[in-house]
Structures are given as C-alpha cells and as structure tokens.
Amino acid sequence: MLNTIMSPSVLSQLSIHSRHGRVCVSPCFSLQQRNNSTSPKIKVDLDSSTGVAVLRMQSPPVNSLSLDFLTEFCINLEKLEMDRSCRGLIITSTLSKVFSAGLDIMEMYGKSPERCGEFWKAVQEMWLKLYGSNMATIAAINGSSPAGGCLMSIGCDYRIMADNPRYSIGLNETQLGIVAPFWFKDTLVNTVGNRAAELSLELGLLYSAPDALKIGLVDQLVPEDQVLSTAQDTMSKWLAVPDHARQITKSMMRKQTIDKLLSNREADITNFVSFITKDSIQRSLRMYLEMLKSRKA
C-alpha cells in the first residue's frame, strides 16, 4: 500500500515556495535541528479536579515526529490511559505557528532497515493509541498541521483550530511524491467523506483553516488565543456524557478501521521499509535535506 517517489520537480517547487516568503513549515517531512539534550519533547499537565490532561508538544522548531518524540508521546498517552482519574486529553503545541510538521525526515535517511521499521512501528503505535483511546480527545490546533500532524489531529475526537488563514492542515504526502498509507486514508475518509478525501489525497492538498472547516477536516475555528480555553470548555461537554457509553460508542464507530491496521501491521511495516530504503528514494531524501538546509542558510 505504501509507496513513495520523491520527484526533483516537487523539491524545486518547495524551494520556490520558500523564496516567495510563505510561512514555511516544511510540509510533510520535517528536519529538526538535532538536539542532544534529554529535555522532554512533551509536557503533560493533568488537572485532577476536572480529569482533563493537557499534552503540550514542545520540540522546536516544528514538533517533528521523530522516533524519540513518538516514543515519548506514546508513553505519556499510555500513562494517561491507565490513570483512572484522567478522562479527557487535549493535545496542543507550545510552539508559535506550528502544531506539528509531521514525520521527521532524518528518521528515514541513511538509517538501517531495522531502525526504519522501528520508526514506522512507532508511527502506527501513535495512531492506534490515539484513534482508539478511551479518553475523550481534542486537538487544540494552534498552528499548521501538515501530514503526520494532520494524522494526529484526525486521530482525536474533536478538532479546534486557530482561525488563521496562514495555518494549514492536510495529508499532503502526494505533493512530495509519496503516498499516504491505507490507514491514513481510512481515517481521512471517516472524517471528511469519500469524495473530499479522494480529492484531498490525489492532489496532496493543504487546506487553510477556513477551508479545512468547510470540508469538515476541523470542527471549529476560534481566535488563536482562545484555542486552548475553547478546548477546555468543549471537553467539559464531552465529559458530561457517561464515559462507558461514550467509549463503547467510539469503539463501535472506529473498531473496523483500527482492526484493519492491526491485521496488516507487519505487512505495512515491510512495505514502508522496502520503499524507504531504496537507493532512488534515499537520493531524493538527500536532495530534499540539502534543499531544506540551504533554505535555512
């Protein structure tokens, strides 16, 4: 299912975009400045009076989903899931202008097949834990959220986005010559319907916040400084519903989609690894990395 081709023409397109001064969250794959510190990439605050945890992604510059990041994310999610005092989870970013820029390209470049497989398994794990969570989950999307960032958002129960047309969200993999795997696609179809998902995935569209609202990719837009507080207010409505009934209903809605990945998990990893370790793809990744570096300079 997963296949990728990085085309040089797309890479040059990206660099043209940056020359024209767009807010430039590297779409789809992102390059983090390596940070050898062991400072946590994620901060969690659980309010035991409300039962609501706020998970803040704080890994500059763009909350790239590296293996370390995903591991930390999943450990935190699991802790909250096991904590009976936690009923609701709000996910947001501490960074300016970006929620998450998606999968970290450095996890796919020059790495062994074993390491690539480990990385992809962590991407799967993030989605499985989030889409199937027993907690009520709200994405407080206070910045751009392409590719993996979009996947994280549509893995939640509800999406509130900053009402800023410069922020965008979408599964734009195709624009970079790669293909969103079937479970990205299934989650998008479940959210916006078949036709909007088809158009969106074939063209690799990034939607501005207002356009994302129009197609139902997000549920609500609010002024940027009210994203978190609105998420808190909304969460209290979700928690007014008896947990058990909400959880069984959520499972009834999502189980089939989750089971599809669970029964194809190894094949999905094998596909990813055999693709990403191809010489042609590695060459494309190198070109892409060099482009990103030159853009920074």
Place this chain on the structure above:
Amino acid sequence: MLNTIMSPSVLSQLSIHSRHGRVCVSPCFSLQQRNNSTSPKIKVDLDSSTGVAVLRMQSPPVNSLSLDFLTEFCINLEKLEMDRSCRGLIITSTLSKVFSAGLDIMEMYGKSPERCGEFWKAVQEMWLKLYGSNMATIAAINGSSPAGGCLMSIGCDYRIMADNPRYSIGLNETQLGIVAPFWFKDTLVNTVGNRAAELSLELGLLYSAPDALKIGLVDQLVPEDQVLSTAQDTMSKWLAVPDHARQITKSMMRKQTIDKLLSNREADITNFVSFITKDSIQRSLRMYLEMLKSRKA
C-alpha cells in the same frame, strides 16, 4: 454491541433540565401513563384514489414505543405492505409537540428476560419492516422525535419536520448512559455520513429542527401546520416514479444494512436482554422512573 450504564449524574441533569422549563419530552426512554383501554394506539387512513396511507400515532402522552404499540404498528405496516392498492405511507402523530418519545422504559423495568427479549424483537421488527418497506415512506415529523422516534424517522425514505426550534430529533442514547446498537448506528451513518454520526452518537446529541436540517438528519422544514400537506405533495412526486424501479433501487441501497441485522438478530436480542436485566441497570431504571414521576408531580 449493546451496553448500557445509567449514571446518576445524568439523571440529575435531566431533572435540572425540567426545572428550567424546557419542553420536556423525556428523552430516549419514556414513561407512559398506563392505559388499560384497548383503544387503538395507531390509526390508519388509506386513500384508495391516491394509494397513500396516513398512519397516525395516537398514544398519549408521548407515543412511547411499548410492546403493544410496536405490535400494533407492525401489524398495520404488514397489512399496508400486502395491500396492492397502497403505494405510499406517511407516518405522523396526533399528539401536540411530540412525534414519538422512543422506547417505553416500562418494557425494560422489572420484566422477565423472556418479556424483554420479546420487546426487543418487536423493536427490531419495526425497523426491519420500515427500512425495507416496498412502499414509499415519508415521516411527517410534527414534534420532537428522540431516540426510538428518531430511528423510526430515519427508517423512512424522506423526512419533513415542523420548523420549530423547540422540537428536537436525534439518537441521544449515550446521554442516558446507554449505547445505540449497531443497526441504529448504521442507519444514521447511511443518513448523515460517518463523521456527523460519530459526533452525534458519542455525545448523544439532540438536534433542533434547524440543526437537524443542516446535518441532513431531516430533508425539509415547513411550518407546523403544513407538515402533513407537504408530505402529501411530496408523496405524489415519489409515486410518479415507477414502483418497481424505485423498489429495486431502494433494496440495492439498503439491503446490506438490513442483512447485517438479519444475520445477527438473535445475538442482538441476547445482548440486549443480558444487559437490561442486570441489577445495576435495573437500579438505574428505578431511579430514572422515580425522577420522571417526581417531575410530573
């Protein structure tokens, strides 16, 4: 699939609502004043010149779906289905402010497993007969229509609702700590799409008539005194289509959803019975009944 927990917090919520003076159709489960008369709960008028039957639900105070009501409903539906002179069916209510308040709570409280199973089989039968009817079916929704009333509405081919924001419709089971079974869910997904159904079922949302129109839960709003006449006009358009072609098309659209219940019918009954006869659920039902009674006083 079906599981229920009644939480005291929800019950107190409901009583707070009634204190604040909302039009109070007991949502989801309703409590009928027992009526030992054998007067029919349903009145059917078939106009042999047009081939259109109007089925009026006339079981005060809120057209609760009791076993007696459902049995009468199904017998009438079956008669019309067999009557070759009847091509179209309009379902409406003679009561002020309410179409149907849904399943009768008294059928689930203090009853033997056998009786509970008989009741649930009748609920299934009502939906199977309606969703799969060869007649063109229009719901003329002249009042609120929560839970089972909503199921009856979305079982029809077309929904016309009174344009009154005080009337609401929706599958609000989750609000009461119970879960709509898979075939309620499937019917809702077929009507409003996956995402609106997910949001609606997880939160147990009741939509005001205008909101119901927005998400496609009803097809048309008209002034309250024109609900039935508009249904008659609309029916004439449906009957302009050759019956045979319309019937085969309807079956093509709905067969898969119907077959899913048909092949899981016994398991669905077993699930319901084992759930509803639990001590904890029976205790919750008693509390709910006492709350409804005190509200009347």
Place this chain on the structure above:
Amino acid sequence: MLNTIMSPSVLSQLSIHSRHGRVCVSPCFSLQQRNNSTSPKIKVDLDSSTGVAVLRMQSPPVNSLSLDFLTEFCINLEKLEMDRSCRGLIITSTLSKVFSAGLDIMEMYGKSPERCGEFWKAVQEMWLKLYGSNMATIAAINGSSPAGGCLMSIGCDYRIMADNPRYSIGLNETQLGIVAPFWFKDTLVNTVGNRAAELSLELGLLYSAPDALKIGLVDQLVPEDQVLSTAQDTMSKWLAVPDHARQITKSMMRKQTIDKLLSNREADITNFVSFITKDSIQRSLRMYLEMLKSRKA
C-alpha cells in the same frame, strides 16, 4: 441487480415535458439519427508539450453511447493510456447543449441477446477504463449529461460544468422504469455520499448545474465559454502532482469499487441481457421510440 420496467405513464410524462418546451435531451436513453458514414465519432488532440489530450465527442445529435461510439471511445482511451507522453485527459463535447445523452436505445431494441451482451460489455469497459485510468481525467461538461453521460462524468477525477441552469446531470434511470446497476450506484455514492445517492437514485433525479454543484455531483461551475479553458488550467494543477503518487493514491481510493464489477462482470451482463430482451421491455422500448419519433416530427 439490473432490472427494468418501462411504464407507459412515465413515457407520457416525457412527451408532456417536451410539449412544454423544455430543452429536450432525451433523458436516459437516446435515439440517434442513424449515420452510416464511418466518420469518427470522437476526435482526440494530444498536446505533446503539456501531455494533455482533449477528447471531443462529436456524434450528433446527442453523443449517444452506441456500441460503435463506445468502441471508438475505448480504443482512444487505451491508446492514450499506453502513450507515455500523455498524462492528462479532458473529455468534452463538440455539440451544442449536450455533453452526452447516455446509452443509445437502438442498441437495446430488437437486438439479439448476443448483441445486447456485446453492448453491455462495452458500457462496462468504458467505465472500467475511465474510473481506473492512470491519467488525470477531467470532464468538461458543456451541456446536459443524463444517465450514461453522468456515469462518464463521475468516472473522471474532476468535473467542471457550464454554469447554465438549463443543463442537467444525473442518473435518472428510475424515472424511465429501469434501475442503475450496482456499479453506477457505487460510483455515485463515492462521489456524493450515501444519502444524496439514495435520494437521487430512488427518484431518478436530474440536477440543474447549480443543484449538481450543491450536492457535489460536479466540482465547479464556470461560464459556458470557459469550460474547456478552465479544464486546461485545472489540469496543470493535477499534473504538478507526481504521477506515480497520484496514480497509487487513485488506485487506493477506487480499487475496491472496480474489483466489485470485475468479479461480477459476467453476471452483470447476464442480468442485463435477460432483462432487456423480455417481451414486456421490448414493447416498452418500442413505445418509447415511437414517442421520441413523434416528438421530432
């Protein structure tokens, strides 16, 4: 799956419509003036600088989908599909007011079962080739497009229609007493969702261009003289996406629907032939033909 009944009441309805002066593209089935010339019914221009082919349907009066037309269409499609220099396909009509009026009734009247089967196989082939094409495909719908013309349109990746309320589009088979087969239905559901498809197919609705936009049956309306140029502009956006990624994504979205016909192809043909060769249907077709002829006179 496929079944048809032509009812005289519908036929007389049609003739009433024409008396009232509506632009009258024979809906659903069309009657071509027989043209014994071997002049091509289709003209293809491939711009090798852009990689975009424009396929013009030029079979007056209404681009009926006859066996000859469909064969020519499929041969052209196959040539372009094999031509590595061709990446995008725009389908439009040279005729005034009509894109295509759908399947040619003459292919179904008084023909042998073998010939009917050959015809239906060609209809299947047209859809299979178009819906599964590796090219980016855009329908430039510059006129009415009922039944088979609508199927051709929704087989493309994107639909641009002339902003003229007198032009209509839809799968209106039911109005004529016949039933769209399951793969017409599946394609429509994939495009407009389950509920809009259900309503549309049960009533055999033809949508004016503005209404078609509202339900998502077409993607964009533009002034009539800009349909083709807008299609060209739009195509350049589609071709900016790397072909390989777009193709794999398209296949991921459509494969299941295509496979369903592929594994039921012979049964679908058998159904069609046994239906269309029935005496009652042949009588209805003759009445329909006579009505169309008298309308011309």
